[in-house]
Amino acid sequence: xxxxxxxxxxxSKKDRASHFAFKAIGITKCGECGTMIIPHRACGKxxxxxxxxxxxxxxxxxxxxxxxxxxxx
Numbered sequence: 684x685x686x687x688x689x690x691x692x693x694x695s696k697k698d699r700a701s702h703f704a705f706k707a708i709g710i711t712k713c714g715e716c717g718t719m720i721i722p723h724r725a726c727g728k729x730x731x732x733x734x735x736x737x738x739x740x741x742x743x744x745x746x747x748x749x750x751x752x753x754x755x756x
Contacts, residue, residue, distance in 0.1 A: 716728050716731075
């Protein structure tokens with residue numbers, strides 16, 4: 684079994700792990716409604732992605748209401 688020949692210093696340990704730091708999330712405007720969204724995600728307000736409807740908001744609202752009604756029983 685291999686054994687490390689030299690101790691890893693605290694500085695080299697921090698240098699090695701420097702890419703684990705949190706990075707700022709880029710935020711863009713939705714092309715349809717103008718709300719701020721995370722890139723490469725469908726808009727939570729209007730349901731559009733790349734100029735096309737990806738999520739039908741009204742249909743989703745009725746489905747979630749139905750599920751809540753069923754769970755409540």
